[in-house]
Amino acid sequence: MIDQESDRYALERQVTLVELVDRVLNKGVVLSGDITLSAAGVDLVYVGLRVLLASVGTLDRLAAERTAEAAR
Amino acid sequence: VIYLYAVVAPAAPLPLVDGLEGAPAGERRIDEFAVVVSEHESLEPEPTEEAVLAHATVVDEVFRRGAAVLPARFGCVFADEPELASAVRSRGPELRRGLEAVRDAVELGLCVVGRTSPPPPLGVDGRSYMRRRLGELAEDDRIAAATEPLARLARATRRGHSVDGAVRIAYLVGADRVERFREELARIESAAPHLSLVCTGPWPPYSFSALGQEEASLAPA
Numbered sequence: 001m002i003d004q005e006s007d008r009y010a011l012e013r014q015v016t017l018v019e020l021v022d023r024v025l026n027k028g029v030v031l032s033g034d035i036t037l038s039a040a041g042v043d044l045v046y047v048g049l050r051v052l053l054a055s056v057g058t059l060d061r062l063a064a065e066r067t068a069e070a071a072r
Numbered sequence: 073v074i075y076l077y078a079v080v081a082p083a084a085p086l087p088l089v090d091g092l093e094g095a096p097a098g099e100r101r102i103d104e105f106a107v108v109v110s111e112h113e114s115l116e117p118e119p120t121e122e123a124v125l126a127h128a129t130v131v132d133e134v135f136r137r138g139a140a141v142l143p144a145r146f147g148c149v150f151a152d153e154p155e156l157a158s159a160v161r162s163r164g165p166e167l168r169r170g171l172e173a174v175r176d177a178v179e180l181g182l183c184v185v186g187r188t189s190p191p192p193p194l195g196v197d198g199r200s201y202m203r204r205r206l207g208e209l210a211e212d213d214r215i216a217a218a219t220e221p222l223a224r225l226a227r228a229t230r231r232g233h234s235v236d237g238a239v240r241i242a243y244l245v246g247a248d249r250v251e252r253f254r255e256e257l258a259r260i261e262s263a264a265p266h267l268s269l270v271c272t273g274p275w276p277p278y279s280f281s282a283l284g285q286e287e288a289s290l291a292p293a
Contacts, residue, residue: 015270018234019181023278024124024131028145029079029170030282031159049238053185057268064265 008059015052073115074156076148077108077130078276081171083139089130092123097130100153102160105167108134109156117147135276140175142167142281166283174244174281177227178274180253182219182241183234185268186211208237215239218264221256225249230279242279250274 091110226243
């Protein structure tokens with residue numbers, strides 16, 4: 001169980017990193033006309049959000065199954 | 073050159089914090105606004121992980137003081153102070169409205185996918201594209217319906233998709249409603265086992281800082 005919680009925490013951290021990078025690079029106010037960034041220049045590890053979230057879902061399902069088993 | 077981190081309503085002094093390339097971030101007054109900046113001999117901001125984190129850290133420190141803040145997008149560089157001042161003054165009314173809109177609020181992020189959603193296709197033929205797209209549209213509807221109570225708690229909402237199709241929603245939530253938001257989210261999570269949700273934040277209001285075109289959708293609380 002502890003492993004599953006730490007797995008979920010690790011996944012949430014990865015989601016948070018993706019969310020952070022997207023906010024800093026793509027949102028926010030632009031006051032100067034000479035922002036010269038292109039997405040191609042971003043050499044950060046962009047993990048697929050869908051894959052991360054699907055993993056979170058799998059962990060939750062396993063946790064729910066175990067809870068159900070324990071209750072039997 | 074001058075690198076911009078945020079436009080803020082003047083507040084308590086900024087704590088010492090390092091910005092890009094270790095340069096100290098400081099605050100300047102421009103009319104009724106304050107800007108948080110760092111000075112550099114020369115700078116061509118590259119979006120490395122280190123630089124992005126440095127930018128985000130400065131914005132976070134500013135945000136934690138509690139005053140209204142509009143985070144700047146990564147990479148805003150000005151030749152000198154007059155150029156920065158004139159950029160701020162030329163957007164004065166929009167900045168004022170923007171700061172008013174985010175006052176006493178935080179941004180919360182939600183990433184959602186349906187658990188039954190199809191995996192990304194390996195090839196793209198017309199038929200599998202259309203099927204997949206229909207599936208995504210149906211999933212979007214289900215997600216919108218499930219998260220509707222969250223939108224009602226928010227001052228404003230922005231919806232988008234990640235490149236791989238996960239639904240991403242940003243909520244601007246009054247600081248006094250964050251607890252209720254989290255309670256509602258927990259309720260939704262247990263009531264909708266077909267969705268995978270991850271909530272992130274509170275963030276400074278990055279997604280609610282764009283000026284101009286998006287203001288019309290900022291509904292009152």
